[in-house]
Amino acid sequence: MQETRRYKPATISRRLSVVIGFYRTAVIDGVLAASPADHVRRPHVPPESPTLGLSHLQFEAMLQAGRTSANINDFALVTMLGLLGLRIFEACGANIQDLREEHGHRVLKVHGKGDKVVLTPLPPVVQRATERAVDNRQExxxxxxxxxxxxxxxxxxxxxxxxxxxxxxxxxxxxxxxxRHTFVTTMLDAGVDLRDVQIAARHADPRTTMRYERARKNLDRHPNYIRAAYMASGT
Incomplete structure (x- = not known):
């Protein structure tokens, strides 16, 4: 995975977790005397997310490009990823039948990781975008x-x-x-509580959300900006 396929450390670590868990269960059930994966070293995974999201202006430009596009799917694609925070397989896998009304809210039933199903409310702009993509179809x-x-x-x-x-x-x-990264960092920039961001992004582990927070701080609050402002004030 590392040398031939050039997978990222996080991908390798996730896949090794599955293998290690499989063998651990085999030992617990008495199928194996010992796990051959006990001493496998996992690659180091950086504490911050390696992905960078779009800036506010870039995201606004993407929304505008989708809104004015001749392809009726473009606006829905951008809003589902950037305003709902869907993973790409969740957005592509969404069906018209998954759109519904719940307690006065227009919602989308999202089929996420591990076959987890959640109802995500649709802001008005996402409603308009999905209605445009659906184009009066029933299924x-x-x-x-x-x-x-x-x-x-x-x-x-x-x-x-x-x-x-x-x-x-x-x-x-x-x-x-x-x-999706932009979805998370924009909420953090808006002052949304980290726990609420975790729920909105459907991260099973809060440490996953923290990786986005660290990456945002590393750039947006870098000391270089403070130093540059200080130097500018004295010139």
Whole structure:
């Protein structure tokens, strides 16, 4: 995984966790005398998220590009990732039948990791975007590709690349998780409590949310800005 496939440390660590848990269960059940994974060293995972989200202005530009796009799926894609914080497989897997009314709220039933199902309320802008993508259809996927089939991860990434170009955003690698990252960091910037952010992002472990918080602080509150402001005040 590390040398041949060039996977990131976090990906390798997650996969090793599954293997180690499997063998630990085999030992507990008496199938094996000892676990062969006991002494496997996991790669070091940085405490902060390696992904950087979009700035507020960049995200506004992406929303505007999606809103004015001729492709009716673009605006829904950007809002589902950036305003609902959906993972890309959750957004692409969402169906029209998952849209419903609950206690006066328009909600989307999200099928997340580990087959967990949650109801996510839709802000008005997301409602308008999804209604535009649904286009009076009664069933099927919310997001569709150019062949009218279900949009997949590859097609979604291509659409985001196109929208970033239209919005004048020059990034070396635009990918769907950047919008989910933006969803988390924007809430933190707005002063939302870390626990509430964890619930909104559906992170099982609060340490996952903390990785976004550390990455945000490392850049937005870097001492270089303080020093530059101090020097400017004296010149």
């Amino acid at each position: 099927g996927p919310i997001l569709r590709n150019r062949q009218a089939g279900r949009m997949d991860r590859h097609a979604a990434t291509c659409r985001l690349h196109h929208l970033a170009h239209e919005a004048g955003i020059n990034l070396p690698r635009m990918h769907p998780h950047m919008l």
